[in-house]
Amino acid sequence: MNPSPASRSFRGITDVRLVARQLYFEQLNFWLNPVAAVFTVGFSVVFLVLLASSAGGSRSSVIGNVRVIQYYVPGFVDYGVMSTCFNAMTISLVVRRETGLLKRLRLSPLPTWAMLTALFTNAVIISVLQVVLLLVIGKAGYHVSLPHDYAPFAVALVVGAASFTAVGVAMSTLIPNQEAAGPMVSIVFFVLLFLSGLWYPLDPNSAMAKVAGWFPIRHMITAVFAPFDKRPGAPAWAWHDIAVMALWGAAGVAVALRRWSWSPRRSEGGGRRARSQRAVAGE
Amino acid sequence: MTVVSVEGLCKTYGNTPAVDGVSFEVGHGEVFALLGPNGAGKTTTVEVLEGFRRRDSGQVRVLGVDPADRSCSRAFRERIGVVLQELAVEPFLTVRQALARNAGYYPRPREVDEVLGLVGLEDRADRRIKSLSGGQQRRLDLGLGIVGNPELLFLDEPTTGFDPLARRGAWDVVRALTGGGTTVILTTHYMDEAEALADRVAVISSGHIVAQGPPATLGGRDAGEVRIRFQVPAGTRLPEIPAAVSASPSGQVEIMTDREIEVLAAVTSWGVSDVVEITGLTVERLTLEDVYLRLTGHAATGTTGYGG
Structure with missing residues (x-):
């Protein structure tokens, strides 16, 4: 028996409009809280300006004796994309789960894929805004040279955004409640940022770089820096780094699919056993 | 026409059965209340009907389909x-924006202005959700539940935390909806809510339905014992009454009987013939709460604390 048009999960142009509408309300929700919006978008810019004025003029042999600001601009492009797709996404998903928003969405006809597409596109829009802002400030304020090849720059950012979103969704399933979301995400993020050499260029042969190489942030930084790197023989495409990010993204998807929950954890308990007991007791 | 039919529904979490062989039917346009203490299995039952939770066994048909069938879950x-x-709306949107967004998920939604009128939020339409009072937020919740113009509406303890006026308001909305043919499944702790709204009530306890029927006749409360009370001047000698009588020295009389017509005839004819001043005469049937407490095994704990 053929499914009736009403029961198909994708309905063509109607659903494209549905996602566009959902995206509109995600954007509305973001900008209607202007303080949070300005801080989210402005954080990477403020960081860049602070670091540039303190250390931006010094040179680093690790990146071919260019000014460090030439390293910070792509670095904070990464920071902007990662903090939007990983930090903000993770915290927002935990809050939505714990306040019952996800459960309500699950009980509405909005398909899960449409919700996630709108969420991801929303994060991409906010990321692009920061990338443009950082490149403009870098160029106009600090005469930084822009990427000599935009294709690897764009691919590294898109793969990074998708992977960090997937890891963010997975991370949200590991966080038990709203109050823990901010601290847990910040600690993971800032420790890895430090290890991965966002604050100063890292010698690729150092022990720290080797440890950081296990995690995706280091690879985001090297993949996005590559198209800025003008040293002779330096490849603009950092395929290895892009591939490692993609692997992390795939792992994120796998964890998210296994552990995803529409119900607040608070009412269902943490572990599987506690959940089964509390679901009965805490009806 | 049957909108919901449930036959032998079972759901176990770990080793603990939450719902253990529940069966009931709900007809078109009916308000059906599931009444029971915390942990009795109300929410689990409702979540299975909503397609939110999978059942272990039993037959479930809702609006002609199996809610666990994912191929038709969107429809x-x-x-x-x-x-x-729980209230679950993004706090920075306005009331109108939230309703308009959710209306867009449905093929034949209600007009946003109609919903605003139904839940009494017209004058709050352009306010941010975070600025609403608790009661107003719950009314918005109700509005979000009906904006899709549903054939079947699930209300999970819809008036918990409402003040008495707000509860009446919410009841009026539910009555207006059922007048339009919407079927409603309601879970509640409140006896008066079940009595005011429900055409039929099922009392659920430890995963079982222990009684089912219209609130007026549930658990045989339309028959059986009644409590007759009246006051006579202190020291008055009572006549022969064919029932158990307890009288206090101050003249307060209480009679428990299942032959209320005979007893009342004896009392009233005595009052008229002996010219005794009888005041405050009342005849009480078991309240829905009495029945509920008896059915859920809490009769001895008194009239409060049944929700624990």
């Missing part, structure tokens, strides 16, 4: 509305 969700216990 199914277009026909149901759900009001959850």
